[in-house]
Amino acid sequence: MTVEFELNGVARVFAGDPTMPVLWYLRDYAHLTGTKFGCGIGVCGACTIHVNGAARRACITPMSVVAGLKLTTIEGIGSPAQLHPVQEAWIAEDVPQCGYCQAGQIMATIDLLQRNSDPSDAEIAALSNLCRCGTYPRIRRAVRRAAVALRGGKG
């Protein structure tokens, strides 16, 4: 059995174990290591990616279900030379401490802002990705800053 899908805009074929979580495919085979392993049970969100544009936890998503779908990882969002507005906001608010969860936080935030361009404080705080360093207050500031930027700078 092979699985055909799109990864960061490039067509891919996977012929390995279809039960392999997308997380380990991304890391071990696609060498896209920005998607992190934190819990393996879909609780912490460090492995958040987009599947057809919606946030999904790669550690509990087997390769078999992504056939025909479009996957986007943090590497497909922006690069240091060409940052996404959410990434810019993260730098401006100096969010990262250890930084390990932040790619997942950013993927979850982009998903939120795609669904809701002007989220309330409660909607922002409902982001369920865990941060062990406790960067939550700066994450909230960065989400607000990014929302403003994505709306064209209008508060």
Add this chain to the structure above:
Amino acid sequence: MSAMAMPSRRAFLQMSLTAAGGLLVARYFPLSAAVEDTDGGVALGVFIRIDPDGTVAIGARNPDMGQGVKTSLPMLIAEELDVAWSSVRVEQLPLGLVARTDAPGVTWKYGDQGAGGSTSIPDSWDDLRQAGAEARSLLVRAAADWWSADEAILSTRDGFVRHPDGRALAYPMLTRRAAALAPAARPAPLKNAREYRIIGTPTRVVDAAEIVTGRAQYGIDVYRNDSLVAVIARCPYFDGGIATFDGSAARLVPGVRQVIVLPGPKPGEPITLNLATGVAVLADDTWAALKGRDALRVQWTRGPHAAESSQTLARQIEMLLRHGKGKRIRDDGDFDAALKRSATVVSAEYYTPFVAHAPLEPQNAFAHVESDWVTVIAPMQQPGGGARAASEITGIDRLKMDVRMTRVGGGFGRRLTNDYVAEAVLLSKASGKPVKVQWTREDDMHHDFYRPLVQHALRAAADRDGQLVAWEHRFVSAAKYYRRSDVKPDDLWRGDVYPDDFPAALVPNLRLEWFGLESGMIRGSWRAPAHTSNAFAVQSFVDELAQALKRDPLEFRLALLGAPRELKYSSHGGPIFDTGRMAGVLKLAGEKIGWGRTVEKGRGLGIAGHFTFGGYTAHAFEVEVDPGGKLQIHRCVCAVDVGRPINPLGIEAQMMGGTIDGLSTALNLEITVKEGRVEQNNFNDYPLLHNADAPDVEVHVVASEKRPSGAGEMGIPTTAPALCNAIRAASGVRVRRLPVRDQLAKARG
């Protein structure tokens, strides 16, 4: 991984530490002719390389686990080098060990490269500034030669040497001349603090662009050709072993290459390498290794602690406090006599549970053992310990190793030990292959060096005037220094009791006693170690005393501290405890929260202050407890004095993060024991605080000019007691046992 290879080959200024820890600018020797890198960069000492385009590469010697030293330590060098921060590129240095010239053995090439105890800033304050100043001094001398001018009339700024007549030379034009100069006779002068342009300036994390784009390299991101991924089934019972095991089904899993038994330490013996017996499955990829581990059939022996549970530990605590004989740690005056004479006696007990570090990046390590060379790449807090473990296992000299620390996905003290590094080295040696060991979250939850469980029994007495005259604190703890090869049995208490902590020397009759709790749980240092538990007990009890004596909690604390003065402090963070600085942060936190004002019904204010590893912190909370016992944090203020702030933005981050770590732990986290093993498994039953429950933290950093302390751990200890003091003020419920969890609802129910 980008490593700063260049300067490491060409030492100019070698520094080493004296036995007392003081800096010795030991040796100067001129650079050889080969100072130039292939791209034209020139090294000035072991930390600095200046490229032709003016980019200044600065080596970061300590691992960054989120405490920000990859930013703040290079700031010290850049300040004295006098370059624009925007021209600086920071590169992580590998472990630098060199042969000693004065005796057998090895010494640090770059200085101590560990990260723990909030020591990076205070330990680097002198030598890294000096390293920058030495390089700057060479550049000035080179310019003086060029212009035939007296160096005393020259100045520097933003990467240029300036002549008073208006001429200027950019550093890259001077580097080759500078590198060829003979060493100066005296250490280069340091800047006056009034001239600082980088130190004290809010500075963002240097790696931020790499982190937010997923490019930053953590240990888990290390991939090497031909390497195998190892996942280990470890015995879940403390000191248990293997009864029977069958690896045949595991070997049949596609991708699985080897199954290797990994013996652990013998029961009770010091833990210097891996921490548990296990069976490792080595495979082509992580998923195959995980499936292979699932296919193992292992029967464990339950070991000597199979009867241990949280309940048996509680009974043991009771027995020790009632019938045990404690070790007298401190005994000022005559506590018993003072108690008899006193007018008011208050006593209370407090409890803090075992907790896990749970860094978000699960443990992992890459190792490749070759015939006469070892490579280790891992997220480590003590890379020097990693090298020692690798040498102990392989017999290969530490100078024949390439040991690199990646960015670290959270440390909190967990990665001070190198058990996971030892596993990778053991497995690479046994398999003959490069091996990356990968832990799962469950592995991490089951096999930690847990923060010790502690029961505190406190008793204090006041005279008729309400003056505190006697204080007794009995600690029952599962010693942090459990199974440490470098700690004598008589010194086991030293990890759990800091004898000069408040209110020592402030109460005339004061007695501290320690009782060791027997447990098979492996213990270790957890961010701000014993301070987290001890400050909770002491700062909660101080509030209970104030209440009993009808004193305002803040005023009572300030009265206890008395006039500003320096007291002796013998534990880590000393040698001085300054009562004035302690009072200063308490007053600041009180002022910012609006201490003394009337709050709405159902709300309360709470405050606590503590001295941690050289830094002074106070927290103040305004909380609300509704009739159903639901807690809401309305405001959270943190005031901190860490001496001269190096990077205010980083200090704010550490206080904010430490506060939220403290809240997360105080509200919800506990590791429990049943049948000699840990009960929790993952973040579903060890629930870290979510964004929605984390308050904004109003951080106020004291603008001090004192010698700087670190900032990584000061944010935690006062969080729990200030919170619980506020809960008491809001609801009347005194929380004496952490975590808080549903205690408020139960008290109200």
